[in-house]
Amino acid sequence: xxxxxxxxxxxxxxxxxxxxxxxxxxxxxxxxxxxxxxxxxxxxxxxxxxxxxxxxxxxxxxxxxxxxxxx
Numbered sequence: 295x296x297x298x299x300x301x302x303x304x305x306x307x308x309x310x311x312x313x314x315x316x317x318x319x320x321x322x323x324x325x326x327x328x329x330x331x332x333x334x335x336x337x338x339x340x341x342x343x344x345x346x347x348x349x350x351x352x353x354x355x356x357x358x359x360x361x362x363x364x365x
Contacts, residue, residue: 296338297339297351300331301338304317305347
């Protein structure tokens, strides 16, 4: 099952070390909504925790985690 664009944004920020609260502030969501997104993400990916979800997602989409070159 594919992740929605919002789920991708949430998981990308979580994978970068952001807390649910920080993700909520960045995406203008409540902390509880971020937790709900994470529950759905874990289910969709078949992950056991947020670290596992981030790793599974990174393996499939490494381009989302590359640092941009500075000019």
